[in-house]
Amino acid sequence: MKKVWIIGWKDLLVLFRDRGALILMLAAPFVLTLGLGLVTGSFAQNNSTGTGLADIPLAVINLDEGELGTALVDVLTGSDLADLLEPEVVTDEATARLRVEKDELAALVVIPADFTQSVIPNLTTGERTTAVPIEVYANPARPISAGVVRNIVQAFVSRVDTGLTVTQVTVTQLVRVGLLPMANITSAAQAIGQQQMTQIQNEGAAVIEIVRETAVGASNSLNSLAYFVPGMAIIFLMFTVSMGGRSFLDERRSGTMARLLATPTHVAQVLGGKVFGIFLSGLAQVGVLVIGSTLLYQLYWGDMVGVLLLIVAVAIAATGWGLVLATLAKTPAQVTSYGSALMLIFGVLGGGFVDMPREGLLKLASRITPNAWALDGFMRLHKGGTLADITVELLALLVMGALLFSTVVLLFNRRSLLADR
């Protein structure tokens, strides 16, 4: 057992002294997480949008003489949307359009003349002018931002139409059942209409409210880093175990493996030590990343026992894959290439970069990656889960490691793994 430990510890030290390897083992996950944090705005303390989308630049032109145009301008320039929009009320339509085309603005909102008159009927005649829609002139290079602006404008006009429908239906029904004399229609309509107008401007209580939450808690409290940090740690864990697997071939080529086998050390001890070295390297790497991200990004991981066990389990599963690489590759360069490719493919399939849909073949493919299982486990713990909540993930990772290790040991002669081919 002592020899197994010594061999494993030796491999760990060799790997962590390789400055080239440290770049992908430690530097890359931190740098990429930092980048992801900057991109998603996770570091912004007042990021009330919950995403990086903020201060969408747009211009507004109000050609309407009525109250609806003014109300829409007030909504777009109001404090409620101050974090999301950066509006500018302009008068020169041609220049504003040019600015959209030059990618200086995400959209231009043109409130046409007679908009109010086309929406709100004349109280005496009940007539409206010809419908003139509001135009949202979108920048095709910013489709998401333009879509957000369109949705805000659409929500406003929906509230307007709701108010009008409410007024019309209420008055009509009250008259129909005899609760409102015909002579009082106009005053009643004005009173109800005024009440609805107030609701439009103040966004009064909705009929139907949607309570939104992400899978890791209330949408306003989600820290995207809680998703990205474990994702990156596990992606680059695959690189570490592939480097561990590479050490098999490196030692075979350099002759140190032959010398080791010539000592009074049993083959099983050598193999066990090498495997233990891969496991230790992975464990150490993830451990460093977890501690580092906790200190740097003030990240909350959840139940610490669960986190530790999950780290051990994912290191075991990843070790299995490192062993498979060492078995199948013929040269150290092949291990590095295949290992890097496996790292990236597992990363994208397992949802380490972006959350992938798990349907059909993609679902099956994600399940053979340690990334998917481990990420699910870390998310559950971050959400407040306990050890009992991640039993499935822990078991899956342990079974994956055991299966891979058994497959390698059963299919390949131990000596062929350690001897030069």
Next chain:
Amino acid sequence: MLSKLIAIFWKDTIIRFSSKSELLFFLILPVVFTLLLGNFRPSGSDTDNRVPLLLVNEDNSALANNLVAALAQLESVRIVALTRSEAETAFAAKEAPALLLIPVGFEQALLTGETAVLQFSQLPNNNNGNVAAQAVQTAVNQIGQPLAAARNATVEAAARRPFATEQARTAFFNASLQMAQEIAQEIPPRVTLTQPQAANIDVNSYDPAAQSSAGQLITWVFILLLGTSAMFAFERSKGTLRRLLTTPTSKATFILGAMSSNYLQSLVQMAILIAFGMFVMGVNWGQSIPALTLLLATFGLTAVSFGVMLATFVTSTSQANNLGVMLGMSMALLGGCWWPLELFPPLTQTIVKVLPTTWAMQGLTDLALRGHGVSGILPETGALLAFAALFLAIGLWRFRFE
């Protein structure tokens, strides 16, 4: 000199592709990432490509069913009706990006004038979840309007003269609802979305395929060309660079040859990925082939110059390869190649302009989305050439053969 350049080009190509694993980074990984991150679905297949939305209807009332019907009519989502436990299990397994729960009491709340509450859950870091959220909001707006009218009329009527029975209240509510629905159907469109005439896409139906193809092209070409540093490191470690000093080949010829070989390989890679984007992902790369060629050629020059500069800082092949992957992915990420630049915070959008990948991505966006030609991408091309000159100047100044 030409024969020497060709010889160096051939030598480098043989070295690079002597191992089949090189195809992984040259072709396979770029294609796989483009497919997966572009949410690619084969056209004409039987698969329903709409975003699945898990739906739990615990109320099962007429009004709840109205909401379900409104959702079913939308083209962006596909309803998957399940029991609560089934839906929660499926959501936990990430089989769908969103779950909508219509709780018991939904209709009752609407009839009594209270606010009816829906529970909507979505997966984090998932664009399809946002699509589903938008669809739910659209459906709620659609049925909310007549409901608000019917509710208000009922409350007003009750305030003037209380209903004799609950059935009378319900009958009045339903009559009001029907009237409101008829009115809603006659409302003309109030908002139109327009875009510049030259635009290459329909903003109304945004497809992430263009963003994904462009972003992955820049990412993987950049990583490939940063591998130029690994090639120099390899030759330096083998001593072949030293031996070249004894030959009649000048340093300039060797460096030019090495750069040219990597650059030409990248042009081949870019051509393959462009064709893949066009024929498989259905990406429209714009109206101007000269503009596309100019942008990609300039970007390739910038990337290979960066590789030459990087070669002067690394001391081993392993360092060079790993730094290439790390820098390539980081600069691609920050340059807007993985997520659109418009999603970045405003300050970050300004800061990342110091990266060549930002300008390359901006150029491809101008071509593929805004429909620009050569004149439209001159600023990006100019910036990339400036980067190339800077990187090359630093690289040549620091270059050592030993």
